[in-house]
Amino acid sequence: MSDVRMRGFRERADVDAVVKLIDQRVRHLAAEPVPLLEAGGRVLARDAVAAVDVPGFRRAAMDGYAVKAEETFGATPDDPRPFRIAGTGMPGRGPDAAVEAGACVRIMTGAPMPEGADAVVPAEEADLDGETVRVRAAATPGRNVGEVGEDVRAGALVLRAGRRLRPQDLGVLASIGLKLPTCVRKPRVAILVTGNELLPAGERPTGFRIADANSPMLVDLVRRDGGVPLTGPIVKDDRAAVQEALLVSVREADCVLASGGSSVGTEDHLPSLVEKMGELPVHGVAMRPASPAGLGFVAKKPVFLLPGNPVSCLCAYDFFAGRAIRRLAARHPEWPYTKVRMPLARKIASQLGRTDYVRVRIEEGKVVPLAVRGAAILTTTTRAHGFVVVGKDLEGHGEGETVAVHLY
C-alpha cells in the first residue's frame, strides 16, 4: 500500500461560480423523434405546427336534431315547428341524408353536420312523434355546431420548442396527428462508484465494509431530473481500474457522476485522471458539506466528482450535477423542490465565504435545523423535510428569522 500523502485542494471555488460554469458549458442535447405515448415530461425540440384543422369537419356538439336554424325561428312550446326526420348522423360516418326544407337529421355528438344544416336542436327541446319531430325553441345559426378548426387551425403553432410536455399536450399532439414529436434526447448519465470498502447496494454490510448508498440515491435523482442512469459494478480504488471505468463512462454517457475517490488522499485517483484526460476547472468548493466536490470535462462531457459521504453526495448533486442534467434535458434548470418561507425555531450558524446546505425539519410552523455531526449521517436527510441554504455572504440566520426551505 502506497504512502498516504495528504495533497491539498487548490483554492476552493464559490458555489455561484460553479453554477455559472455549468450554465456556460452545459447545453441541451440533440433532438430525436419520440413515440407519443412515451413523450410525457419530455421537452419539445421543435415547434409543433398543425398540418390539419381540428376538427377537420363541421360537427355536432350535442345529441339532437340537425336543422336549418332559420326554419326554427318563432318556435315556442305552444307553436312548435315540425320537421321530417330524413336520416341519422353518427360519429365517424358521412351523414346518410342532407337537410332539405322541412327536414332534419337525428345526430349524435361528434357526428359530421349534414349538408343544409347549421344548428343542432338538443333532444330535450323537441318532441319525437313517429318520423316527425316538433321543435319547441328557436335555434340560432351555429348553435351546438363545432366549426372546422375551432380547436386547432391548420398551420397554427400548437406548442413551442422548449415546452415540457404535459398530459394534455400529448392529447393535442395526437389530435393533430403527430406520431413522433421531436424532443430533446434524454441525457445518459453514468454513475461511477469507487471504493474498496463498498459492497453493492442491496448487500448487507459486514466487517469493515459498508453498502453503497449513493448508487440508489443517484439513480433516483437522475430519473427525477429526466436522465437515464447507467450503473456498473463498484470500481476498486486502483488507478488503472478507475481510468478504465471513466473512459467507458465518458464514451457511453452524456454526463458522469463519479462518487468517491474525489478528495485529495492517495486513493483519490479521479481528480488527477480527469485532469489528465480533459480538464478539471473545479476541485474543492467553499461549501458544507461536499467541500471535496469537483467538476471537470472529458471529451466536453461534464464529469462531476461527488464525495463518497452520502450527505455530501446528495448536496453536491443538488447544487451541481442535477442542474447539469436538467440543462442537458432542456428542463428548467432550477431546483425541482417546492419552496416555502417560515421562521426559524433556532439560529443557524455559518461561516462567511462558505455556502451551507442545512437539513431542517418543519415543526409547528417553524423551521428546526437538525443537529448534524459529519456528512456521513444520511438519516439526517430522511428525517429532514427539506433544506435551507445559507449563502456565502452570511454568518447564518437568527432565531425567528424567516428563511426559505426547499422541500424534499
Add this chain to the structure above:
Amino acid sequence: MSDVRMRGFRERADVDAVVKLIDQRVRHLAAEPVPLLEAGGRVLARDAVAAVDVPGFRRAAMDGYAVKAEETFGATPDDPRPFRIAGTGMPGRGPDAAVEAGACVRIMTGAPMPEGADAVVPAEEADLDGETVRVRAAATPGRNVGEVGEDVRAGALVLRAGRRLRPQDLGVLASIGLKLPTCVRKPRVAILVTGNELLPAGERPTGFRIADANSPMLVDLVRRDGGVPLTGPIVKDDRAAVQEALLVSVREADCVLASGGSSVGTEDHLPSLVEKMGELPVHGVAMRPASPAGLGFVAKKPVFLLPGNPVSCLCAYDFFAGRAIRRLAARHPEWPYTKVRMPLARKIASQLGRTDYVRVRIEEGKVVPLAVRGAAILTTTTRAHGFVVVGKDLEGHGEGETVAVHLY
C-alpha cells in the same frame, strides 16, 4: 344502424359525493418486494427496520492520524507531541497496526479505527517528519471518530410504512442492506377507448374521423399518479365488442378508465354494461365539463366512465380517476398540482348546485379565465396554466376576488 334513442341520466351526483364514494371504496393494493433501484417514488408497505448498525464499526471521519487523545493533551504549535507512525488504515480493510503508547496510525476517512485509538488528528494539524508525526493541537476523545450506529442503530425503525420513497430514502435502505423493500403494488390501469370515429393516436385525422387524443393524455396521467397504463386497440361502438373489452380490462387491471361511450345515447353501451356486470352507483355528475362521467365497480374494481370529449375526460380524470389511482398506489390522494392564490382579472359565472372546472391563464399576477366554447377544445388546457374550481355552493367568483389556482 339502430334508433338514436335519447335516454336520460338518473339524478346527477354531487362531485363531493363521488369523491367520498371513492375514498370509501378504493383501498391501496397489496405489497410486493421491489428492487432497490426501482423503488423510487414507490410507497413502503411495511416499516423498514434496521438489522444492522450503520456504521458497524468505529471509523475515521477525516483523513489524518489516529491517536489516543490523552497523549495529545497540552500539545501546541510551540510544544508539539511526537508520535511514531505504526501503520496505515484504509477504508474496507482491518487496521495493520494497533495504537500503542507513543504511536499513531495514518488513517483515511471511512477506515476502521485501530485498537487503542480514540481520536483522529486532521492532517493539517500535524507535521510529518520521516516516520514521526508532530501533533500541534490537543484532540478530545472521540474527535473525528464515527461511532458504531451513529447513523442507524440495529433495531431502529428507519422509515415508516406509507412513506413515499425519496432518493435519499433509497440510500438509507441500501445502507442497512435492504435489497428488496416491500412496497405497495403499482396499480395496473386499463385504458379502454371506444368510438367508431376514432383513429389511433399518432395517425393523421382524415375524412370524418378524428385521432384519439385521450389515450396519450390518460397514459401520461396514470404514470404521473403511480400507475401502469395498459392500452389496447380502439374499440368499436358495438355492444359485444365493448363488453369483451371491459371483461378483459377488469380481469387484467386494478382499475379501468373507459373513455367515450359513457353518455346516454344509443352507442353508449358502457353504462348499461357496467350495471349488468357489477354496479353503477354514479352516472352523471353535477359538474361542468364532464357531466356524463360515471363510476361503477365490476369485480370490486373501480370502472370510471370518462366522457370522450378530451377536456371532459381530463376533468373527470382530475376529479375522480386520478384520486382512485393515487389511493390504489397508497399515495397522498389529493391533487398533485401546486396551488397558488391570486386575484381574478374577470369574473367567473357558475350555477348553484354545479361544480365548475375553469381553465385559466395567469397574466401579470392575475387569473384570466379562458373563454371556452364546449368541452371539445383541448387547446384550452394547453393554453391554460391551471384551473380554478368553482364549488357547487357558489354562483361564481367576482372580478378581483382571490381564488386558488391549481397549476398544471
